[in-house]
Amino acid sequence: MRRSFAFKCTLLVIAWLLIAIACVQIPARTFWPASFGALTLPVALGLNLVAVVYWLLRNWRVAALPALVAFLTWPHFQRGLALHPAQLAPMRAAPEPTNQTVRLLSANVRIFNVYAQLREKDPESPTKFIQWLAESSADVLCLQEFYNEPVGSRTGEGRLFRSVDKIGKQAGRQVFLSKTLTNGAGAEFGMAIFSRFPIVGRGTISFDRLTQNHAMYADLRLPSGDTIRVYNFHLQSMSMDEKDIVDSYSSKAGLKKKGLGLMRRFKRGMVARSVQVDTLIQRFEQCRYPMLLCADLNDLPYSYSYDQLADRFQNAWATVGNGVGATYNGALPFVRIDNQFASPQWQVEEFKVNYEIPYSDHFPTSATYQLRPAPPAQ
Incomplete structure (x- = not known):
């Protein structure tokens, strides 16, 4: 009787797992409840692994079923918890750069904490962050929620936020700044791509109208003569306060007070991102x-x-990373919302989340890519 019940539970977990995977592929604009079903996928994946262990101890023949499911769904497991032990080898040599190597850094810089309330914990964080980016060895920098004060800006901050000059020209990089707003004092908001490779093409992609949630790209000429395209984009924000989220799951009263509003905003964000x-x-x-x-x-x-x-x-983290790879710098644990992706022509050599740089609510990510040789012409 116990085995029969356990087997039924195993079948239910497998059904749940398959339904959750199907939910992941349904855009929220078509059927938004599927997005909430998709969020249960890591739980279903974990329970399926528990079923594998349970049946290995009880009946290896039955264990073959959840084991096969685990094998087939392993790429989904890797999305949330990457496992690449070889990358942890202490004597692993760093790849030698070539004329087809690209070192790429991405960061949501949270407008460099220009407002006083954003730098209460560390008043020097804007200076430290801009200096770290300027001195980075990365060939290409993609920055979201960018902020710059050009010459003639009337904000009273002097040269502190001349970020285009400091990260760009003074560091030997060309810059493409995609501005979404220039305020009355002349300060510029938007996104930016900085490159030590020549920028030979550029463009901006808006989602209905140009806001901080948009995309930009730059075509870069590598020393090898190859042209590559780097996209930098920022999808629809949640518009959800971290404190409200923590309060909503800390007590029943908090859930009742905050939960419905959070779900509405979460739904709107999911629908917008599916379109974007x-x-x-x-x-x-x-x-x-x-x-x-x-x-x-x-x-x-x-x-x-x-x-x-x-x-x-x-996905660079899923390809060579280890662990969760959380990128959100806040009270919500295990949240990875910042990512780098590469088309099949690239070999992902390294990927890192820079936890030592705590100056924004996002940790920067950095990676090294090697362009694979082009296949011979037929």
């Missing part, structure tokens, strides 16, 4: 160059937007 990522996929499919993508997705690895990208590109 489909817009980007159409543009990606038209690109003839090898692509590297840097993104603040504002979405988890078990979401439609992540799934659409992971189906077409290599």
Whole structure:
């Protein structure tokens, strides 16, 4: 009787797992409840592994079923918890750079904490962050929620926020600044791509209207003569306060007070991101160059937007990382919303989340890519 019940539970877990995977592939604009079903996928994956262990101890023949499911769904497991022990080898040599190597850094810089309340914990954080980016060895920097004060700006901060000059020209990089707002004092908000490789093409992709949630790209000429395209994009924000989220699950009263409003905002964000990522996929499919993508997705690895990208590109963390790879610098644990992706022409050599740089609510990510040799012409 106990084995019969355990077997039924195993079948239910497998059914749950398959339904959750199906939910991941349904855009929220079509059927938004599927997005909530998709968020249960890591639980179903974990329970299926528990079933594998249980049946190995009880009946190895039955264990073959959840083991086969675990094998077939392993790429989904890797999306949330990457396992690559070889990358942890202490004597692992760093790859030698070539004229087809690209070192890429991505960061949501939270407007460099320009407002006083953002730098209460560390008043020097803007200076430290800008200096760290300027001195970075990365060939290409993709920055979201960018902020710059050009010459003639009347904010009274002097040279502190001359970020385009400090990260760009003074550091030997060209810059493409995609501005979404210039305020009355002359300060500029938007996103930016900095490159030590020549920028030979550029463009901006808006989602209905140009806001901080948009995309930009730059075509770069490598020393090898190859042209590549780097996309930098920021999908729809949650517009959810971290304190409200923590309060909602800390007590029943908090859930009743905050839960419904949070769910509405979460739903609106999911619907918007599903539209935005489909817009980007159409543009990606038209690109003839090898692509590297840097993104603040504002979405988890078990979401439609992540799934659409992971189906077409290599996720750098899932390819060579270890662990969860959380990128959110806040009270919510294990949240990875910042990602880098690479088209199949690239070999992902290294990927790192820079936890030593705590100056924003996002940790920067950095990676090294090697362009694979082009296949011989037929």
